[in-house]
Amino acid sequence: MLEDFKSSDYSYYLFDMNGDGLPELCVDGCVFAYDPDMDQCILWAWLNGKEIVGTRKAMWNPDYDTDIYEFFQLDPNGNRELGTLFWAEHADLYHDDINMVMFPDYADMAKRWKITEEMKRQGVFEESSGQWFFRITDEQFKELEQPYMEVLLEQAWDRKKEERYTYEELFGEYETE
Numbered sequence: 001m002l003e004d005f006k007s008s009d010y011s012y013y014l015f016d017m018n019g020d021g022l023p024e025l026c027v028d029g030c031v032f033a034y035d036p037d038m039d040q041c042i043l044w045a046w047l048n049g050k051e052i053v054g055t056r057k058a059m060w061n062p063d064y065d066t067d068i069y070e071f072f073q074l075d076p077n078g079n080r081e082l083g084t085l086f087w088a089e090h091a092d093l094y095h096d097d098i099n100m101v102m103f104p105d106y107a108d109m110a111k112r113w114k115i116t117e118e119m120k121r122q123g124v125f126e127e128s129s130g131q132w133f134f135r136i137t138d139e140q141f142k143e144l145e146q147p148y149m150e151v152l153l154e155q156a157w158d159r160k161k162e163e164r165y166t167y168e169e170l171f172g173e174y175e176t177e
Contacts, residue, residue, distance in 0.1 A: 011160070012025065012027055012167060013160055014026070016055055017045070017052060017055060018033055018044055018074075018076055018077075019056055020033075024044060029046060029048050029050060030046055031044045031045040031046075031052070031078065033078075045078035050072060056073060056074040056075070057071070057072070057073055058071075058074065059072065067088035067090070067141075068085070068087040068088075069086055069087070069144075069145070069148050071083065071084050071148070075107075081106070082104045082107065082111075083104070083105045084101070084103070085101075086101040086102065086136075086141065086144050087099070088141050097138060098135065099135065099136045099137065099140065099141035100124070100134065100135055101133065101134055101136050101140075101144065102131050102134075103115075119132070122134060
């Protein structure tokens with residue numbers, strides 16, 4: 001398996017992901033941080049296909065042609081602090097537009113929304129995630145989508161272009177045969 005690893009297949013960049021003021025090494029979905037107490041680099045977070053969009057922030061969008069967004073906020077130790085998801089199904093010959101949103105899902109149970117019986121009558125329960133989703137208007141969806149598209153994604157892509165390195169640029173002199 002390790003023999004299949006090709007360093008040129010990955011993107012490398014340095015970014016302060018954990019908010020400590022020092023850059024972490026980000027290799028695709030893996031974020032490595034220096035732990036001064038252990039005097040070594042550790043895997044701070046594994047984002048499993050999610051895009052880094054800011055300090056302690058990541059998001060998932062399956063293909064950038066679909067209006068599905070999942071946003072994650074991480075705590076200072078790289079653990080999921082909260083997440084939320086929203087998506088739009090666009091009208092076709094047989095269906096109207098459908099826009100859905102999930103309340104923020106906090107890791108800390110004390111911070112989670114209390115879903116009332118009235119809210120449950122208006123929502124849809126998704127069993128695999130254990131989350132309630134609620135229908136929103138097109139205008140509400142656009143209001144939610146705007147910060148992701150204008151701020152998070154565009155700034156994240158611009159930052160990644162500036163801070164992206166190849167393996168050779170970062171480690172070329174240490175490469176061995």
